[in-house]
Amino acid sequence: MKKPTRQKTSSPAARLPRCRTGIQGLDEITDGGLPRGRPTLVCGGAGCGKTLLAAEFLVRGAVLFDEPGVLMAFEETEKELTANVASLGFDLAGLVRRKRILVDYVHIESGEMQESGEYDLEGLFVRLGHAIDSIGAKRVVLDTLEVLFSSLPNEAVLRSELRRLFRWLKEKGVTAVITAERGIGQLTRHGLEEYVSDCVIMLDHRVNDQIATRHLRVVKYRGALHGTNEFPFLIGNEGISVLPITSLGLNHHISSERIATGIPRLDAMLGGRGFFRGSSILLTGTSGTGKTLVSANFAHAACKRGERALFFSFEESPNQIIRNVHSIGLRLEPWVKRGLLRFHSARPSLYGLEMHLATMFREIAAFKPDVVVVDPITSLMDAGTASEAKGMVTRLIDYLKASQVTSLFTSLTQVGHALQQSESAMSSLMDAWLLLQDFEGNGERNRVFYVLKARGMAHSNQIREFLISNHGIDIVDAYIGASGVLTGSARVAQGDLEKAAVLVNQQEAARLKREVERKRMAIERQISGLRSDYEAEAVELRRIAEQVGTSTLMLTNDRAASGRLRQADVKVAATTRGRAARNGRES
Amino acid sequence: MKPKMTRPPATASPRPRAACWQLRLYVIDRTFKSVTALANLKEFCETHAKDGYRITVIDLLRYPQRAKADQILAVPTVVRRLPKPMRTIIGNLSDPGRLLAGLDLHHAA
Numbered sequence: 152m153k154k155p156t157r158q159k160t161s162s163p164a165a166r167l168p169r170c171r172t173g174i175q176g177l178d179e180i181t182d183g184g185l186p187r188g189r190p191t192l193v194c195g196g197a198g199c200g201k202t203l204l205a206a207e208f209l210v211r212g213a214v215l216f217d218e219p220g221v222l223m224a225f226e227e228t229e230k231e232l233t234a235n236v237a238s239l240g241f242d243l244a245g246l247v248r249r250k251r252i253l254v255d256y257v258h259i260e261s262g263e264m265q266e267s268g269e270y271d272l273e274g275l276f277v278r279l280g281h282a283i284d285s286i287g288a289k290r291v292v293l294d295t296l297e298v299l300f301s302s303l304p305n306e307a308v309l310r311s312e313l314r315r316l317f318r319w320l321k322e323k324g325v326t327a328v329i330t331a332e333r334g335i336g337q338l339t340r341h342g343l344e345e346y347v348s349d350c351v352i353m354l355d356h357r358v359n360d361q362i363a364t365r366h367l368r369v370v371k372y373r374g375a376l377h378g379t380n381e382f383p384f385l386i387g388n389e390g391i392s393v394l395p396i397t398s399l400g401l402n403h404h405i406s407s408e409r410i411a412t413g414i415p416r417l418d419a420m421l422g423g424r425g426f427f428r429g430s431s432i433l434l435t436g437t438s439g440t441g442k443t444l445v446s447a448n449f450a451h452a453a454c455k456r457g458e459r460a461l462f463f464s465f466e467e468s469p470n471q472i473i474r475n476v477h478s479i480g481l482r483l484e485p486w487v488k489r490g491l492l493r494f495h496s497a498r499p500s501l502y503g504l505e506m507h508l509a510t511m512f513r514e515i516a517a518f519k520p521d522v523v524v525v526d527p528i529t530s531l532m533d534a535g536t537a538s539e540a541k542g543m544v545t546r547l548i549d550y551l552k553a554s555q556v557t558s559l560f561t562s563l564t565q566v567g568h569a570l571q572q573s574e575s576a577m578s579s580l581m582d583a584w585l586l587l588q589d590f591e592g593n594g595e596r597n598r599v600f601y602v603l604k605a606r607g608m609a610h611s612n613q614i615r616e617f618l619i620s621n622h623g624i625d626i627v628d629a630y631i632g633a634s635g636v637l638t639g640s641a642r643v644a645q646g647d648l649e650k651a652a653v654l655v656n657q658q659e660a661a662r663l664k665r666e667v668e669r670k671r672m673a674i675e676r677q678i679s680g681l682r683s684d685y686e687a688e689a690v691e692l693r694r695i696a697e698q699v700g701t702s703t704l705m706l707t708n709d710r711a712a713s714g715r716l717r718q719a720d721v722k723v724a725a726t727t728r729g730r731a732a733r734n735g736r737e738s
Numbered sequence: 739m740k741p742k743m744t745r746p747p748a749t750a751s752p753r754p755r756a757a758c759w760q761l762r763l764y765v766i767d768r769t770f771k772s773v774t775a776l777a778n779l780k781e782f783c784e785t786h787a788k789d790g791y792r793i794t795v796i797d798l799l800r801y802p803q804r805a806k807a808d809q810i811l812a813v814p815t816v817v818r819r820l821p822k823p824m825r826t827i828i829g830n831l832s833d834p835g836r837l838l839a840g841l842d843l844h845h846a847a
Contacts, residue, residue, distance in 0.1 A: 258809050265825070265840030268778070268832030273766045274798060274810040281802035303812070303828075 167374050170218075170290070170326040173211025174204065176384065176393030181369060181377050185350055190317050190327040192347040194339045195354030199365060200386055201330040203239065204354065205292040206232065207390050208328050210241045212290045213251035220290035221282045221325075222254045225298040229254040239390045253282050259302040266304045272312040276319060283325060291320065291327040300341045317346045338370065349373045355381070359536055364503045367393050383505040383539070387513070394508065394546055405429065410522075410557060413452030414445070416626035417585075420602055420611040426583055427607065428521075429555040431548045433578055435562040436587030440598050441619055442561040443467070445587070446524045447476040447483065448624060449559050454486035458521035462494045463511060465530035469494035480623050493518050499530040507531055508543050512550060523551060528560040528577070541577065548580050582606045587617060590638050597638035600626055616642065759783065759791035760820040761841075764810045767799045771830050775814035778831035786838065816841075 169183035178184045185191045185208075193201050209220035224232055232254060233243040246252040255278065283291065296313065303309050320327045329347055334340035344351055351371040357364055366381040384393040409424040418425040426432055436442050443466075450460040464472060472494065473483045486492035495514050497507070515523065525531075525547075532540040544560070551558045562577065578584055584603040589596050600617035602610045616629040616638045630637035630645045637645050763779055765772035776795060783791045798805050798813065808817070818825040818841055827840035 255806050257811065259811065265827045265836060266829050267827050267834075267836035267840060268775075268829035269771060270812045270814060270829040271771075272812055274764065274805050274813045274815065277766060277798045277802045278805035278810070281805065299811075 170212075171216060172208050173215045174207055174391050174393065176382070177367070177391070180367075180382060180393060181350075181372060182375060185326055185328070186373070186375070187326050188321065188324045189349040190320050190329055190347045191350040191352065192329050192331060192339070192344055193352045193354065194331045194333050194344070196333045196356060199354040199356040200384075200391065201354055202227070202232075202294050203236065203386060204352075204391055205294050205328045205330050206236045206241065206243070207239065209252055209290055209292055210236065210243065210246065211390075213246050218289035219251050219253075219286045220292065221279065221286070221288045222252060222292045222294065223257060223279060223282070224254060224294050225257045225259070226295055228256045228258075238388070239386070240388060241390070250286050253286050253288065255279075255282050257298075259298065264302060264304075270305075271308065272316070275312075276316065280323075283323060289325055291325045292330070293327065294330045295332065296329055296343065297331050297339070297341050313343070314346050354384075359539075364505050364539065383508075383542075385505045385509045387509050392509065394505065404553075404555065406555060410456070411452050412445075413448035413455075414624050414626060416615070417600075420613075420615070420626070421583075421605055422609040424608075426557060426605075428557055429552055430557060430582035430606070431551065431580065432557070432559045432583045432585065433562055433581040434559060434585045434587065435564050437564050437589055440587035440589060441617060441624070442563070442587060443472065443526055444476060444479060444481075444619060444624060445585075446526050446559055446561055447472065447481055450492060450522060450524055451476075451481050451483060451486070453522040453557075454483075454489075454491040458491070459518060460486070460492050460522040460524065461514060461518050461520035462492065463514075463523070463525045464494060464496045465499045465525075465527065467526075468496050478621065479619055480621055493520070499533055504531065504539055504543050508547060511547065515550070515554070515556070520556060523556050523558045524561075525558065526561045527563045529563045541580075544577055545580055578604075590636070593639065593641045595639050599629060599636070599638060758789040758821070759787045759818070760794070761791060762794045762796060762808075762817045762819060764796050764798055764804070764808070764813055764815045764817070766813050767797065772814060774832065775816075775830040778834075778837075779816060782831065782834055782837055786841075818842075 168187040169178075169181070169185065170187040171178050171184040172181075193204055195201050206222065209222055212218040212220050222232070227235070229247070233247075236243050243252065243254070247254055257275075257278075279291070282288065299309055299313075300306065317327075317329075329343065331339035331341070331343045333353070334342070338344045338351060338353065348371070350369070350373065353368045353370050355366040355368070357366065365384050365386070367384045368381045369377045369379065382393050384391055406428040408428040409426065410428050411418050411425040412421070434442050434445055446462070450462055453460040462469075462472070467475070469487075473487070476483060483492060487494070493514075495510075497510070499507070501507075511525075528544060531543070548558065560577075560581070581604075583605040586601050586603050588599050588601075590599055598617040598619070599614050601614045602612070614629055614631070614636055615626045618625045618627060630642040761779065761783070763776060765775060776793070779793060783793065796804055796808075798810065804810070812828040814828070814830055816827045816831065816837075818827075825841055827837055829836075831837050
């Protein structure tokens with residue numbers, strides 16, 4: 152009887168009143184809870200948590216919403232039920248004592264019941280009615296009605312009575328949860344879905360690769376929008392929690408604060424300031440490329456800022472990580488002692504994905520970290536199918552982003568795997584993607600490092616060489632030249648070659664400089680020789696000129712003296728002096 | 739349960755002194771079904787329970803808590819309290835053969 156008659160009411164005014172279950176996640180999927188005043192069918196195979204879900208519905212109702220409830224149990228006695236739900240932290244006995252919950256165990260042994268003539272199930276009605284009235288119950292659980300099918304001989308009577316029962320429950324206005332075994336080819340073994348048509352929830356417990364995962368699906372919810380997907384759920388020590396993927400919207404608060412990675416050169420590659428707070432970072436690399444070291448650096452940097460870091464390790468024990476990173480000069484144990492750093496180590500195969508996720512959620516909620524490292528996320532992927540794992544990572548990232556936690560996921564890529572391909576499922580969820588890679592050649596193996604993507608920030612597109620020494624991690628420029636990227640000793644050799652070439656050039660330049668100097672000096676020597684020649688000639692010339700001047704003067708003086716002797720007048724003397732000067736010039 | 743509560747008004751006990759058979763009939767209200775069941779039971783006991791019997795009729799409408807206490811679902815229900823072991827027959831007892839098999843009177847007698 153699978154009738155997909157989902158009448159979705161369009162006007163919000165016609166929205167059915169809801170009855171909140173108080174079960175984590177279930178109210179989100181059902182947009183507020185189960186239909187109030189109507190019966191809901193919960194079906195599933197053996198051991199998938201039907202009774203627990205129903206019991207939690209009652210307990211939460213009584214504790215959180217002040218709605219007393221009646222549990223009519225057909226399979227387990229009150230004592231058994233109390234013991235079973237005590238493992239989830241529910242104090243059923245106490246609630247029964249305080250008259251918040253009434254448990255009525257219906258004991259039927261088919262062997263001792265004989266049928267003779269007509270009958271009906273009015274006794275059940277009276278019994279239930281009395282229970283409801285005695286504590287003013289708003290919620291009713293019938294677990295599991297189908298027992299009646301095996302104990303009552305006349306199925307036709309039973310069916311008509313069940314039909315009447317559900318109608319009666321509706322009239323009573325109680326919100327009922329009816330559990331039923333899953334049938335083959337139909338939702339329930341005895342077709343109870345025929346009578347309970349308002350809301351049907353299916354539980355499932357599947358084993359994939361030897362790991363069991365529980366799923367919940369709202370098959371039908373009349374008159375309401377609801378998530379139709381299968382949602383993983385788990386039974387922890389605080390009850391059931393359903394983990395909705397799609398109900399979480401992409402509307403996190405976004406921070407533009409940047410946080411350092413602990414590796415200065417990496418910060419420089421990321422626009423100089425590191426990652427955004429609350430972003431998710433993927434760090435992929437083959438084995439032995441230093442993923443854990445980068446993660447440890449990241450955690451260390453966070454602790455140094457006084458923030459809290461939570462380190463999920465799925466490969467190494469906390470002590471092993473502490474010892475190993477100590478070899479690069481990173482001391483994590485003081486942070487652990489100061490309570491800033493916390494490790495959580497578990498083997499991925501320890502339990503199913505959803506349990507891992509729940510444990511991680513619980514740890515995160517309890518420790519309230521600023522930074523979370525998951526090393527490596529790929530180990531978890533092995534604990535479930537690829538799509539499950541992706542769903543899990545999505546939920547984890549959503550959860551972390553919603554609480555503004557910066558997360559670093561390392562991912563181990565197989566050697567020889569197409570890197571981008573194997574990570575494509577996860578990378579789209581990540582804000583930044585760093586790649587660590589091995590370069591083999593030249594008889595050695597070197598690590599290179601680059602930023603493949605970093606949403607919302609300028610980042611270096613260069614391939615850098617990634618060095619691990621006992622001083623820590625260093626990122627150096629790889630040699631990028633005509634012959635490609637050179638790393639390790641090849642980079643050093645290339646550097647030496649370049650140094651030699653520079654030296655040769657320098658020597659050549661020096662030689663040229665010396666040559667020029669020598670030429671200059673030679674020229675200068677020539678110049679000074681010429682100048683001294685010239686000066687010598689000039690001296691000679693001056694001497695001759697002086698001689699000429701002196702002799703002329705002497706001649707004039709001689710004439711004047713002789714004139715005086717001849718008693719010539721002054722006038723004549725003057726005239727003759729001028730003439731003498733003329734003569735002198737002519738001579 | 740206190741004896742007082744377990745002894746609701748008995749409507750029929752023709753020979754109370756030698757009550758070898760203690761039967762309880764659970765009904766709801768004086769419906770046709772209830773009346774038929776009681777009549778059928780009486781007739782049956784007169785025929786088969788020669789050693790004496792006592793029928794206690796319990797109206798669940800007046801004593802709803804008895805439904806839980808005595809594990810009653812269907813009505814009418816006849817419970818043979820004595821002799822042991824307890825036997826339960828549901829229906830208006832219109833089939834004497836089934837009733838006979840159910841109450842196992844042959845054997846007990």
